[in-house]
Amino acid sequence: xxxxxxxxxxxxxxxxxxxxxxxxxxxxxxxxxxxxxxxxxxxxxxxxxxxxxxxxxxxxxxxxxxxxxxxxxxxxxxxxxxxxxxxxxxxxxxxxxxxxxxxxxxxxxxxxxxxxxxxxxxxxxxxxxxxxxxxxxxxxxxxxxxxxxxxxxxxxxxxxxxxxxxxxxxxxxxxxxxxxxxxxxxxxxxxxxx
Numbered sequence: 001x002x003x004x005x006x007x008x009x010x011x012x013x014x015x016x017x018x019x020x021x022x023x024x025x026x027x028x029x030x031x032x033x034x035x036x037x038x039x040x041x042x043x044x045x046x047x048x049x050x051x052x053x054x055x056x057x058x059x060x061x062x063x064x065x066x067x068x069x070x071x072x073x074x075x076x077x078x079x080x081x082x083x084x085x086x087x088x089x090x091x092x093x094x095x096x097x098x099x100x101x102x103x104x105x106x107x108x109x110x111x112x113x114x115x116x117x118x119x120x121x122x123x124x125x126x127x128x129x130x131x132x133x134x135x136x137x138x139x140x141x142x143x144x145x146x147x148x149x150x151x152x153x154x155x156x157x158x159x160x161x162x163x164x165x166x167x168x169x170x171x172x173x174x175x176x177x178x179x180x181x182x183x184x185x186x187x188x189x190x191x192x193x194x
Contacts, residue, residue, distance in 0.1 A: 008074040016063055023063075027056060030075055034082055041086045051089060055082040134184050135177075142177035145170055 008029075014022035034055065039048045058081050062068050068077075135143055144163060148154045156174070160167045 012063065012068065012074055016066065016068070023060065026074065030078065033075070034078060037079060038082050038086060042089065047089065051082060051085045054085050058085075131181075134181060137184055138177055138180055142173050142180065145173040146177040146181075149174055 008026065011022040011026050015026070031052075035048060035052055038051045038055075039045070042048055042051065055078060059078055135146055138146065141163075145159055148159045148162065149156075154162070156167050156170045159170045163170065165173075
């Protein structure tokens with residue numbers, strides 16, 4: 001193992017000194033691990049390709065500017081970069097789908113396509129109708145919060161005032177509602193996006 005770490009460090013040093021080939025070797029050595037890690041989080045080949053490329057663009061920039069100092073821990077460093085890019089990706093797609101989402105899991109992240117076109121808009125309106133039916137299966141308190149949040153676009157503060165429960169309880173109900181909705185979706189094998 002020490003040898004592997006060592007040779008990473010050697011390759012990084014060679015690349016910084018101008019040996020372009022050293023980077024190709026590093027990418028080749030760790031490609032499947034990094035690619036697999038990204039894919040396991042985003043579950044989409046195109047997005048994985050993009051993030052994988054962005055990861056190495058960042059790696060190259062950092063190495064070229066001489067601001068790399070990881071003492072031979074090349075792979076964990078690259079993994080951290082790709083992890084941050086994955087987080088950014090979800091943040092961006094969440095922003096596009098629901099501007100005022102305060103939950104860590106946006107209901108719209110499971111029902112929207114990041115590149116809406118006429119077809120996906122039609123599909124989404126169909127999904128929203130299906131979703132209404134699925135929401136009917138939830139316990140009343142969860143259903144109430146979910147409807148207020150999604151269809152009336154109320155904040156958790158407003159929901160808490162209207163339902164007479166604390167903001168935390170409203171948040172909790174929303175979280176359970178989303179978890180249950182996910183289970184119902186999985187149980188019914190409903191594919192909400194490709």
